[in-house]
Amino acid sequence: MNARFLTLTLGGLAALALVSSDLHAQDGMAMKDGMAMKSCCSPQGPQKKSAPVAASQTKAAQKVTITVANGTYSPASITVKVGKPVELTFLKGKNIGCGDTVVFPDLKITKELKATKTVIAFTPKKAGKLAFTCSMGMYEGSVTVK
Numbered sequence: 314m315n316a317r318f319l320t321l322t323l324g325g326l327a328a329l330a331l332v333s334s335d336l337h338a339q340d341g342m343a344m345k346d347g348m349a350m351k352s353c354c355s356p357q358g359p360q361k362k363s364a365p366v367a368a369s370q371t372k373a374a375q376k377v378t379i380t381v382a383n384g385t386y387s388p389a390s391i392t393v394k395v396g397k398p399v400e401l402t403f404l405k406g407k408n409i410g411c412g413d414t415v416v417f418p419d420l421k422i423t424k425e426l427k428a429t430k431t432v433i434a435f436t437p438k439k440a441g442k443l444a445f446t447c448s449m450g451m452y453e454g455s456v457t458v459k
Contacts, residue, residue: 382409416447417445
């Protein structure tokens with residue numbers, strides 16, 4: 314790789330940027346204004362919309378397992394029933410970048426994903442849509458409450 318380094322000074326803080334014309338999409342790199350930028354998301358581009366998945370119902374809760382990998386949540390769209398406890402289990406896959414943290418803004422929940430699994434539990438009080446994202450808002454998912 315033919316790379317040049319550029320030091321930028323902004324407000325007294327120095328930053329080192331990698332500038333190259335030899336980077337390719339398979340490297341997980343994106344070019345912006347001649348600067349190579351590592352994307353936390355998949356080099357394959359924006360995530361595709363998947364069909365909503367209904368939570369499976371047990372005596373204790375409505376449950377769904379979500380895999381975080383390559384810039385996406387799978388499934389990214391979930392349907393649950395209002396007033397019944399929900400357990401969302403997040404599993405870390407490969408190439409998760411900023412997806413190692415999941416944020417539910419409306420529920421005021423932010424959790425860093427553990428190496429094995431992370432369970433987020435809540436009981437939806439009203440019908441509507443609850444968004445969830447990675448820490449940078451690049452991975453997107455939703456829970457539709459009916």
